[in-house]
Amino acid sequence: MRIQKHIVVGAGLAGCLLAWRLEQAGQLVTLIGSTTLPNASQVAGGIINPVTGRWMTKSWNFDLLISQAAATYRELEQQFDVELYHPVPLIRYCRNSTDVKRMGRRMRNPRYANVLGDPIPEGDGPDSFEDTHGSFHIKQAAYVHLPLLLQTLREHFIQAGIFRDETFRHADLARHDSQWSYHDLQADHIIFSEGVGMQANPWFNWLPLTPAKGETLILECPTLDLPRAIYHHRKWLLPYGDHTFRLGATFDSDDASPEPTEAGARELLDAARSFIAPLHALTVKQHYAGLRPSTKDIRPFIGDHPSEAGLHIFNGLGSKGASLAPELIRQFLAHLLGGETLDPEIDIARFLDTITQPPNTDATH
Ligand SMILES: Cc1cc2nc3c(=O)[nH]c(=O)nc-3n(C[C@H](O)[C@H](O)[C@H](O)COP(=O)(O)OP(=O)(O)OC[C@H]3O[C@@H](n4cnc5c(N)ncnc54)[C@H](O)[C@@H]3O)c2cc1C
Numbered sequence: 001m002r003i004q005k006h007i008v009v010g011a012g013l014a015g016c017l018l019a020w021r022l023e024q025a026g027q028l029v030t031l032i033g034s035t036t037l038p039n040a041s042q043v044a045g046g047i048i049n050p051v052t053g054r055w056m057t058k059s060w061n062f063d064l065l066i067s068q069a070a071a072t073y074r075e076l077e078q079q080f081d082v083e084l085y086h087p088v089p090l091i092r093y094c095r096n097s098t099d100v101k102r103m104g105r106r107m108r109n110p111r112y113a114n115v116l117g118d119p120i121p122e123g124d125g126p127d128s129f130e131d132t133h134g135s136f137h138i139k140q141a142a143y144v145h146l147p148l149l150l151q152t153l154r155e156h157f158i159q160a161g162i163f164r165d166e167t168f169r170h171a172d173l174a175r176h177d178s179q180w181s182y183h184d185l186q187a188d189h190i191i192f193s194e195g196v197g198m199q200a201n202p203w204f205n206w207l208p209l210t211p212a213k214g215e216t217l218i219l220e221c222p223t224l225d226l227p228r229a230i231y232h233h234r235k236w237l238l239p240y241g242d243h244t245f246r247l248g249a250t251f252d253s254d255d256a257s258p259e260p261t262e263a264g265a266r267e268l269l270d271a272a273r274s275f276i277a278p279l280h281a282l283t284v285k286q287h288y289a290g291l292r293p294s295t296k297d298i299r300p301f302i303g304d305h306p307s308e309a310g311l312h313i314f315n316g317l318g319s320k321g322a323s324l325a326p327e328l329i330r331q332f333l334a335h336l337l338g339g340e341t342l343d344p345e346i347d348i349a350r351f352l353d354t355i356t357q358p359p360n361t362d363a364t365h
Contacts, residue, residue: 014317034166040291193315215288235248247272
């Protein structure tokens with residue numbers, strides 16, 4: 001494989017994993033990412049849940065994604081001696097009789113056999129929870145400690161001298177023959193993984209990003225003792241085992257600001273109080289917010305700029321970066337380094353015939 005020079009822009013989950021895989025493939029890489037700009041990965045619960053949403057639908061391509069995700073996080077754990085990947089049971093509560101019927105239908109569907117476990121009759125779960133309609137087990141769930149993953153990889157890149165903690169200035173990127181130059185760097189490929197920062201990217205801001213704000217809380221409750229699991233009851237509750245819990249998440253497509261809000265905290269606490277018995281007093285220890293890089297068609301934005309050779313995007317991981325990133329990075333690098341064709345479902349080429357104006361090429365100097 002030819003050794004080429006790459007600049008990865010954005011040091012969230014996508015950019016950090018990409019840079020690590022490029023390094024492993026023997027490529028030359030520089031990661032440019034600002035740790036002060038909004039960063040969804042830093043505030044995410046990192047939950048991997050194969051059956052989500054009101055309709056209890058199995059996540060897109062889950063069977064393919066989960067094996068690569070588990071293998072990737074395990075590989076990182078081994079290389080860096082950290083604990084990142086935590087497979088845990090996930091218990092989802094039914095909120096009404098419609099949920100009970102829906103769950104029954106899903107359980108009879110063979111496609112769900114490897115992700116749905118047994119139903120749990122009402123009253124058999126932890127006493128601390130409201131439980132009128134019973135619950136059920138979701139298998140193959142996990143959470144990934146994303147802040148630790150970011151910290152670990154960034155430290156590794158700093159030691160290797162290939163990380164720059166700065167804001168990338170698109171106007172300073174210039175083409176010289178078949179290469180790109182950025183300040184003192186020359187590169188064959190620039191891969192943009194800027195999360196919602198993509199909206200300021202003159203080469204890719206024509207893609208239909210639909211950012212969705214999310215907020216989570218870290219709660220403390222000395223009296224709440226729960227078996228190790230993720231509990232989904234309107235919102236999800238993730239016990240860390242030391243009487244602290246992460247509660248999430250809100251979903252708001254109208255608020256484009258990355259700051260935590262009082263309304264977000266209230267929504268989360270109201271939900272928690274509706275399912276946790278009132279004798280348990282909940283104290284808010286921290287409050288996080290971020291913007292998910294969600295997309296109009298709920299599929300990632302991956303691929304090559306249609307006219308500027310060497311410019312690429314890996315973005316649009318939406319609400320499911322923890323499960324999507326590892327396998328999609330494998331596919332993207334097989335394309336970038338091995339010339340393989342991208343799956344049309346993830347390839348940004350799918351938008352080319354939907355845009356009325358050609359993507360901006362004036363930005364290239
Ligand atoms: C509240 C909340 C809860 C979530 N919970 C989950 C969950 O439980 N499970 C799950 O799988 N996903 C979850 N998500 C979604 C998850 O966070 C995303 O799918 C994933 O983290 C996206 O990673 P990314 O690297 O693409 O984007 P980001 O993490 O946003 O990273 C993009 C990076 O690019 C940098 N950047 C942007 N522009 C520039 C520039 N010009 N120069 C330099 N750097 C730049 C930013 O600073 C940022 O660090 C959640 C998201 C939120 C907001």
